[in-house]
Amino acid sequence: MAEQLLKSKNVLLTGASRGIGSAIAEIYAKHGARLYIVARDEEKLAGVAEKCKELGSPEVSIIQADLTKGDDLVRVAAEVGGDLDVLVNNAGMAATGGILQGNPDEWEKIVMLNLVTPMKLTGLFAPALTSRKGYIINISSVAGLHAIKGQAPYCASKWGMTGWSLTCLEDLKEHGVGVTAIFPAYVESDMTASASFPSDQMIRPEDIAQAALLPFRMSRYAVPSEIVVRNAVRPQ
Template sequence: MNRFHEKIVIVTGAGSGMGAATAVRFAQEGAHVVLAGRRKEKLEEVAARCKGARPLVVPTDVADPDAVQALIETAVAHFGGLDVLVNNAGVAVPGSFTDGSLDDWRKTMATNVDGVIYGCRAAMPHLLASNGCIVNVSSVSGLGGDWGMSFYNASKGAVTNLTRALALEYGSQGVRVNAVCPSLTISDMSAGVSEDAALMAKFAERIPLGRAAQPEEVADVIAFLASHDARFVNGVNLPVDGGLSASNGQPQLG
């Protein structure tokens, strides 16, 4: 497939995990990809995996509104426009509600919510010009609660409903806004879970497909939502969860 030939795509949090897989997927389909993230060396490693493309590496902290504005302006100046924004950058600070610090709260919201808002605001004029689209990376944690993840739940819940609101506001103007909501996905962020065999077994019990997702499996869905194939899909928060959200929460019987 070559669905994104000559399209300009920005992916935040592109240095690892779902962001890296998403950047590579878009590059494979002909896009000019802009890789944004805090660690330049990681971005350059991902850029080397974008075979046949000419990715642009722009080190960016999405919690800084000026840096995000500069990211968008740099991408547009370099490639001549913008077609797709993937807001993937995120952090998770586990812990109970009362044990978590206010600094943890601010860090979580600054990256997971403020960063998405900064990106959408800065990109919107260019996406309106191109009839482009936004794909936000929310989470199943933005659709329901977790034990010991209240700050993360709040941040991803905000992304989920922001996605709906922007879809309403900008759909009639030609810009679609959707989100993916992955369950546990193998990445640097989830290493503490994925390296714990007993904990992974508990996840496998709850996920009908019996395993965690691979980053590429989420990237495939992001690419679909950004493509012409999804041209009438707007305001969707799509679970990419192996069937986890199909359950009503009761245990398997028999």
């Protein structure tokens, strides 16, 4: 029988309809996780759910939600309930302009989805995660480690995620909860479709999914608090 690192574990994954989110959903499905997948696009979620069932997930629940809305967050928490083992905060969005060209209203949306939403979800599920000695995966970005010209709002949200994730680990590890932040560079996805970085040199979503599986390969004595994944094109 194939190794199943997440057998019978209940996982909530946001931003699961595409890119990194769908890749994580698929690799977790292969490892036996029961999945709650969340995104705004219900049709795409249905496709991801079907694939995850084919790959071995015993149960996949679709939750269509706009996570920038407080009522939707509460509804997600109610649908998942108190039996959560793993929370993956993946949903996010990028900026479309720098400080001089950008729209402050858009900046607020970026900070809300990229930072405030994960904070709120963590708060809502912290009691369940502590009672079950669960795990939190936060998908950040290298933009949370250093400045990127023209991406100030995005960097601000991801720097906030860095501080949030590392502090959550300090607060929750005494309760048996692990927290990992993953910092990808350019990943091939809809979000990076207009990036100047060559698409044929971008990280694949499946690479980040492997990083999201790493914590479950380790013993309870170790936690990879920060995983940085850089772009690298190696000779074949």
